[in-house]
Amino acid sequence: MDFCTGVIEALKGHPEAVLIFALASLGVVLFLNSVNPILAVTLPLGSYGLYILRMKSKDAHEERIARIDIERLEATKGTRVRAKAKRALSQRKNGNDG
């Protein structure tokens, strides 16, 4: 397996790694073409920074949704089932009393 095939194989199924690879390549190309070095570094890094911040918000949103899902489950099904079980227990107590 040559170097290029190895890189392509390693990047398969990892979109974030592909993005980093593409941006890093862009930086190298800019650098080699004597573009302003600050621009050559900050352009790819800035793009990746925006991407990672957006993904961070997405992850935080998914976590919030997962928490809300549980709270909703507890408030609906959980409340109903626990009330049913407590009712059954109190009926047994009343049955024993009577």
Added chain:
Amino acid sequence: MMGDYFALALAVLGISSTAFVAISHYRRLIKRRTDQLRAAKVALERHYDAMDMIADDPALPTSALRVLINISDAIHDEKFMTHFFATMRDGGVSKNKQGMPNWAEDMLKLHKSRPDLVEKFDEALSTALIAGVYRWPAPAQAIYEMSTTVASGRRNEAQYVQQLIDVLRPKNGGNPPNSGLPAMC
């Protein structure tokens, strides 16, 4: 001039890399927490389904029904679950209790006549424990530290549940500090 630019570019690269590593670490933590919450939801759904099926079954011993209600209430209390897992991590509350609790003996007796009921009860208990672990951040962290002890320990599920009940019912007969739970069995 080119050297200055190069040094500045390297500095920007270094600072940015550090920031990205920090953000990536934060993202990994959030993703892990999301996975834990999703696992807790699946476990909680199965716990409620199993509990729903057996709660009003007259064959279910009262002692077992009471345990089920207490566990189901307890797993919703973050302060209590944190307190319980901290206690368990530090060695548990009743090390000498290796025998089977009364409610577990009641269920064992029931196994011959109603294996379906016992199976659902076991499912309700085990899913409640899993939901309780992953529902809150501190127990989810503690279970990593306890995993070796849990795997190599000789306690069975009933004994873990009994430990939970023992923590829930402190020696003074009340509830743990800051717990809004009802009085225990």
